[in-house]
Amino acid sequence: MQKITVTLSLHSIDYPDNETDHTALLAIKSKLLDPSNKVLSSWNGSIHHCSWEGVTCGRKHNRVIGLDLSSRSLGGTISPFIGNLSFLTVIELYNNSLSGNIPAQLGHLIRLQVLTLRNNTLVGEIPSNISNCVNLRLISLGNNKLEGKLPVGLRALSMLTILIVEDNNLTGPLFDIIQNLTSLVSIFAHDNSFTGTIPNNIGRMRKLTNIEVGENELSGTLPLSLFNLSFLQEIEFNDNQLYGELPADIGFTIPHLKRLSLPGNNFSGSIPITIQNLTTLEVIAFGGNSFRGRVPYNFGNFRNLNVLSVAHNYLEGDISFIDTLFNCSQLSVLDLGSNHFSGILPKSVANLSTSLQWITISEAQISGKIPEGITNLNNLQRLVLSNCNLSGSLPQDIGKLYKLGLLDLSSNKFEGGIPNSFANLSLLEGLYLNDNILEGSIPAQLGNCQSLLNLNLAYNELNGALSNELFEGSASFVGVDLSENHLEGSLPLELGKQSNLEILRLSNNKFSSVIPDSLGDCPDLQYLYMDGNSYSGNIPSSFASLASLREIDFSRNNLSGPIPAFFSKFPKLYYLNLSYNDFEGMVPTNSVFANASEVFVAGNNKVCGGIKQLKLPKCSENQTRERNRLIIPIISALVGVVFMAVGAVGLYMACIRKKKTPRSSGSSMMGNVTIKVSYDMLLKATAGFSSENLLGTGSFGSVFMGILNGETVAVKVLNMQHRGASKSFIAECNTLRNIRHRNLVGIITACSSIDFQRNDFKALIYEFMPNGSLDQWLHGVDRNMNLAQRVDVAIDVAHALSYLHHECETPIVHCDLKPSNILLDNDMVAHVGDFGLARFLTQPQHPNQSSTTAIKGTIGYAAPGNNRVIPNYN
Structure with missing residues (x-):
């Protein structure tokens, strides 16, 4: 011890x-x-x-x-x-x-x-x-x-x-x-x-090998001293706010560079030809900038090149420089979309590296055919050759590209049939063949593509009936667009097995017979377009379960029977077009039926009632009695509803002021929120997005005035390289697709085309407000408003906010209300705009838990600046 x-x-x-x-x-x-x-x-x-x-x-x-x-x-x-x-x-x-x-x-x-x-x-x-x-x-x-x-x-x-x-x-x-x-x-x-900014003395950091500072808010230029750091192997400044030109001698000062990634900024000038000396380069990513001129022709020295992305610039010249990529044995991503390339698609595409996973060549003036040997690229996961002038038939053996997850050949001039071999593409998630000249029937085997989520075959010449196998196979569709073809026959009952279906567009075909009850088994369905066909019979009662529906178009058919009352119970429904059929009976007045800009029943001679803006005849006593018998058997309940409706209408009418003329912005295009708009259409409508048509710029993009289908519109083009732009686009789309009100700026449609990573084109098309913003009228030197006009504007804004806060299914907080976001139409009616920061206000789950809505945007009142005030659609 x-x-x-x-x-x-x-x-x-x-x-x-x-x-x-x-x-x-x-x-x-x-x-x-x-x-x-x-x-x-x-x-x-x-x-x-x-x-x-x-x-x-x-x-x-x-x-x-x-x-x-x-x-x-x-x-x-x-x-x-x-x-x-x-x-x-x-x-x-x-x-x-x-x-x-x-x-x-x-x-x-x-x-x-x-x-x-x-x-x-x-x-x-x-x-x-x-x-x-x-x-x-x-x-x-x-x-x-x-x-x-x-x-x-x-x-x-x-x-x-x-x-x-x-x-x-x-x-x-x-x-x-x-x-x-x-x-x-x-x-x-x-x-x-x-x-x-990046300081000039960054050159003192002589040991720097890797710089990765993408997706921030850095500004200014890249100092020349940066390019004197001879040990640099990686430069990544993507998605910032940088600008300027690359030094002409870049190929001599940083000899060990492996990665040069600058997408999503505002760099300009040409791509230095000396870049060809950087033989160690593995990544060249310049997408989403303002580079001009030609692509350096010889890429043969880049034996280790893995990514070449120059999409969304202003580059030009013959696309044959692809020939020089033959020696780039490690190439996995080739993204050349949205430039001004021309020429014929080289056959050498089929001989590029078998390591290729992505090929994107879109929105270019190139022609030719898809090389038959394209199937040599057996590791392809994404093949996008859209918005070009390619022609010929689709390669019959394209089904050998087993790893393909996205195939987009839309907006070309392809003809012939759709190869049955597409059924072998078991990993295919998106198939876009729309806007071509394809003909024949739709292969039933496409239903066996077990990963297929989105199928777009619109705007072709396809014909025949739809096979049952298309919808009973292993494919689980989320979106199906077969509109603008020549398809016929009845819809397969098996369509109801597509339980994940959210979008179904069958417009302007030759479909007939009745609408199948089984379609009511698609609980997630949000957008249903069956207009321009020959359907007959009643709207199935099973549709009462489709409470997720947002947009419905049954116009220009032969449908009959009463207008289902359950449509008024759909909380998300904001567009209902039943015009030019044979419906009969009373039109409801609540929910979606309470707004004439949301519901369309013209061309049905047997309907009556509805709100007065629809200008329908009053229902007779027999019609009213029959309606009550079918829909609300308890008379006392009906009387209570009527009194509540009358009271609500009276309260509403007491608040609003009388206008000499009706709102002028209810254009024909607003009645068709699915107007098909392509990049080329917007380019033409705005004169090439010219400075003369520029209304102004905002946080996430620029707004141009344009003439689309004969009507004046405002086109908001988002800069997708700006941090937060994508979220703003999604927020505004989600918000405006859920709401409609006379004092909110109306969205006509959205335009979106996908390219490499996040370098995509997105635009929103709005009603044009000719009298600009409230900011102009309050602080402009040449405009003024009297007291009555100011009170009118205040009431308009109050109505808009009341609607957002209290009348939507989920309350919406605007988050950026200010004079520049209040726009005035031709009658000086005020409209609240810019929902890029809007939030759906969810209820807290726990007493100590705050709302999920974060208040962002301008805090309080934003005083006028010295710059020219422009209408703010941003």
């Missing part, structure tokens, strides 16, 4: 801080969650803590110098007691589910060299006292939810070589903080909200 006592005493004297480490580790364990109960099972008193899993101790002092619990599926938080492990040099806790803040006590670890916490869900700011960890070489905090600015103290970490903070919510300056860290080798800071 005496010997043991002496031994313990000596141990305590030699290693007085061992107990400190032991206690700190137990405190760390207490904050961690170990779902498997295995990772931390060794952290107990049965063995020394230096033998615990993930713990490393130094040989000299037996102190904890390393803590590695990475990729262990651990949860919980990081205990502040980690700061008591004063000998720690390495902390590796990446690839877990840790939450909470990074403890400020990390600043006590002056010996720390490696800190890797990436791929967790950590929140809060990076501790400011991290500057005390002067020996740090590696900081890896990527893919968390950190926020705030980079600590100014980072400037003191002179030994730092790698900084990884990508995929967070960090803001503020980036290069102002790190520009003097001359030991830095790699910077990974993409997908944040960093601001500022």
Whole structure:
């Protein structure tokens, strides 16, 4: 016993801080969650803590110098007691589910060299006292939810070589903080909200090898000193706000460059011809800029080239430069869409690298045929040859491209039939053959494409009946568009098996017989267009279950019977066209039927009632009695509904002021929200998006005046390279597709064409407001409003907000209401516009949980500036 006592005493004297480490580790364990109960099972008193899993101790002092619990599926938080492990040099806790803040006590670890916490869900700011960890070489905090600015103290970490903070919510300056860290080798800071410019003295960071700062808000130009960093292998500045030209000698100053990624900015000028000297290049990504001129002709030197993307620029010249890609044996992505290329599609396309996964050549003046040998590219996953002048027949053996997930050959001049071999494309998710001259029947075998979600064969010369097999196979369609063909016969009952169907467009064919009851078994159906056919009979009662419907068009058929009352119970329905049929009886007056801009019943001579704007005859007593018998047998309930409706209408009419003339913006196109609009149509309508037609610019794009189908419209073209533009487009589409009101700016349609990654074209077409914005009238030098007009505008806006807040199924918050977003039509009726920041307001699930709506946009009142005020559709 005496010997043991002496031994313990000596141990305590030699290693007085061992107990400190032991206690700190137990405190760390207490904050961690170990779902498997295995990772931390060794952290107990049965063995020394230096033998615990993930713990490393130094040989000299037996102190904890390393803590590695990475990729262990651990949860919980990081205990502040980690700061008591004063000998720690390495902390590796990446690839877990840790939450909470990074403890400020990390600043006590002056010996720390490696800190890797990436791929967790950590929140809060990076501790400011991290500057005390002067020996740090590696900081890896990527893919968390950190926020705030980079600590100014980072400037003191002179030994730092790698900084990884990508995929967070960090803001503020980036290069102002790190520009003097001359030991830095790699910077990974993409997908944040960093601001500022790239300083000229970045050339002092001579060891820089990798710079990844895409998807931020950096501005200014790329300084020439950047291109003198001879060790650079990777430059990635995609999706920022940078501009300027690339230096002509770029091919001589950074000889080791492997990745040059600049899409989604506003770079201009030509692509330097010296880029051909950068034989180590693996990625060239210039999409979504303003580059002009020709593509450097010879790519034969790029033996390691993996990605060539120059889409959405103003490049021109013969597309035959594809011939020079023959030696690029590693090429996997070729994206040339939306430029001004011309010439004949080279046959050499079929002889490119068998590593090719993506080919996109769209919106180009190229002609020719698809080379028969295209099936040599057996790794193709995406083939887009749309909006060109290609012709000939579709290759019969295209079904050999077994890995194909997207095939878009739309808007060309392809003819002949659709090959049966398409049925072999088991991974195909999207097939777009619309806007061609294809004929014959639709192959029933397409129903066997088990991954097929979207099928668009519209605007062709297809004929015959639809096979049952098309809809009873393994395909699970989300969208089907067969409109504008010569299809005939009745719809297969098997259509009802498509339970995931959201969009069905069959317009302007020769379909006949009755609408199948089975279509009521598609609960997710949102857009149903069956107009311009020869359907007869009643609308099936099974349609009462289609509560997700937003748009319905049954116009120009031979349908009969009463108008179903259940349409008025569909909460999302905002467009119902029943015109030119043989319906009869009373037209409801509630829900979708309460707005003349949402419901169309012209050409039905046996209908009556409805709201007065529909100008229908009053229902006779017999018609009213029959309607009551069929729909509301309890007379007292009907009387109550009538009194409530009359009261609501009376209250509404008491609020609005009388106008001398009706609203002028209810154009014919507004009655057809599915007007087909292509990029070429918009190009023509706006005179090539000319500056003369420019109404103004906003946060996410520009607005042009255009003449579309003989009517004046406003065309909002989004800059999809601007951070947040895609979300704005989706938000505005989702909002405006769910609402219709006389005091909201109406959307006529949306135009979208997809290209490489996010470099796509999206536009919204609105009603044109000839009297501009309220901002102009309040602050313009040549316009003024009297008191009565101002009161009218205030009432209009109040009606719009009341509708958004109280009358929609889900309340909507505009989030950016200001004078420039209030537009005036020809009669000075005010309309609220710009729903790019709008939010659907959901109810909190818990008492302490706030709404999901975040208030964004201009805070309070935005005072007028010195610039010319323009109508704000943005």
